[in-house]
Amino acid sequence: MPELPEVETIRRDLQPLVTGRKIVSAWVSEDAPRLVQLLPTAEFERLLPGHVIEDVSRRGKYLVFNLSEGMLWVVHLRMTGRVKHQWTGCAGTDPYNRASFGLDDETWLCFNDLRKFGMMWLVDDWSLVKDDIGPEPLEDGFERDPFLASLKRRSAPVKSILLDQRVVAGIGNIYADEALFAAGIDPRKAANKVSRPKGTLLHKAIIDVLTEALGGRGSSFRDYVDGKGNEGSHHLKVRVFRRTGEPCYVCDTPIKRTKVGGRSTHYCPRCQR
């Protein structure tokens, strides 16, 4: 569900609320046996309490709680995961609450996940979670030339390359479609056939589209809510995503939908070549 703008919005919400707080309890539902990675669930529940949350950070679509003793508590929301800060416990209030964490100021962090694809880790080293993630698109490390080079060396559809977290971190199905529209590129076009000028436009479009979506606190098409349980607003501003049959804002041609790499894909057949 959540892509970079959504996860970053959650991070910004949570950071002032939980920084400096000690975790005093941890519970994971028996109904979510795949939630905790690398460690047995019981071990995770035993090890987490006692740590202080020193900061909340993010890497791509991963939300990271930087804990005392150098530990990292990492959460990936996948399709329907939510992390909310609450002043009441989460047990029993919603059937999809899969984990809950008590803090030392009597507040709670609740992890909710309808489809149970979400995952979490407790590690002392980021590389145990993911060791080949690409640059952050909204930071200096996202440079044009290495990006153009990764397009050059691959023959898959350019959209599939945008979804590859090794090329650039944090883009998902919404913002891949939006960035390709902004750059005027057909999502089905082979990455290595995208011209250098168009590739350059795409590099800029990625930054622009993600920045704009972050300004709208993310897109709530279905399940996404922020760290306080509120919806974002950027879904009201998308140019092509889920606008099948509606007129392109630039040329009035109806937006088309197709499948690329198994993912639903939206584009303007006139503006995008």
Next chain:
DNA sequence: CGTTACCTGAAA
């Protein structure tokens, strides 16, 4: 490289 599996519920 493209496709399937992982889950559950809503929409077509």
Next chain:
DNA sequence: TTTCAGGTAACG
């Protein structure tokens, strides 16, 4: 009844 869903790992 079938298809579809902000993701990604594991297949062949």
